[in-house]
Amino acid sequence: MAVAQFTFDRIEAIESASTPSAVLLEIQRTAADFGLSCFMTGFVPAPHKPFEPYILLHNWPLAWFKRYMDNAYMDIDPVIRKTRNTFEPFAWSEAAYDRGKDPLAHKVMCEATEFRLRAGYTVPLFTRSGDQGGMTFGGERFEASPDAKKALHLIAIYGHGKARAIAMARQRTVAATPKLSAREIEVLKWCAAGKTNSAIADILLVSETTIETHIARACRKLDCMNRTHAVAEAMRARLIF
């Protein structure tokens, strides 16, 4: 009962988080409660495809992350292999491989221990598009109690879901952001700095009418009423800082 309530509370915290780092902290906190120091979540690409764009969120040891990506270890990692082939969560120790026949798989698992990743738990996840995703938790030891497994299973579902939702919302924002010309951005930056149109004209060595045209065009692209509105909108869309 206590584990259930604890898990529900953590899920609520994940759900109400609004930034990737807030989600990361919540997942990290829960993993730590079960003795696991780090986690990674994302999608599993087809074999021999680059892995990195598929990662949504992680706090993996950076040196290991880099070595793993640089050497395309996802293609030989027995944990990834098992993630592709099962629907049920599993402890890393269950991702069996034959040391003799599969020395590469053994190599990855051994190298991971240099970064204090000796044990872990992986939750494969599937989404509506049939994308294969998952979350994996790692650490020095994993005492795979039924409670820990259940809690981590749910945290993985909700943590991955939230990380994915945030990533998708960002993608939409980027796609929906109108394109301003370099000159329009420059003019809006001077507007944001409090300059009048004639002052900006003097700075950029053009006529005031040209400045007015740039602002009018930026307003049209951003669907704004006036220069103040356009400055605010451009800042929100991170076109100017």
Added chain:
Amino acid sequence: MIELISGVLPGENPLLEQAFRLRHSIFVEERGWEVLRRPDGREIDQFDDEDAVHELALHDGAVVGYHRMRPTTRPHLLGDVHLHLCEREYPRSRLVWEWTRYCVHRDRRGGSVLGGIGSELLLAAMEWCLERGIQDVVLEPHPGWIAFFMTLGFKVRPLGLPTEIGGEPVIAVQMHFDEDVLVQTREICSGYRHDVMDDLRPRSVAKISKRKAAGGKS
């Protein structure tokens, strides 16, 4: 095509009899829920009474998909038999219904069927509920469904932790949805290639990879 049958008892409706046989072929023969096995090949339980709303997907006159809905204010599977799956207050209300026995005929899963029988059943259930002001349902699916429903826009609240019934992983959940979720589900499901149920069946992985391998050779 979706057909709704309610207010009847087993034996009273020929289409419903077909649905019971479909349920038997999937839940007993395919998924191995031996407790439900019956010599007459009809899977029927105590919840197939007049309170049940049976949703049937028909194709060429044959029942190819099925789904059952029951009000939580009447006896039902999760609230009365599997209540041990729940570890927080159980939402028993006239406006909360239970969804059970969702299934699609083996030959009609996934693949080329535009929209898919599974999507049709899901959309019909959502429409039926929303028309009656019902925005919450309880069910006990494989935990993998949570991610699926969340991507459709459902607010999925776990009522317990993942556990197992007869060796199959399940979790009790309450799901909230509204018109916007219906619109989004429709949009997503009309172009839906994988059948909802297939996404969670290990054997379909083998099927898909075989198909891919075949495609690679040709």
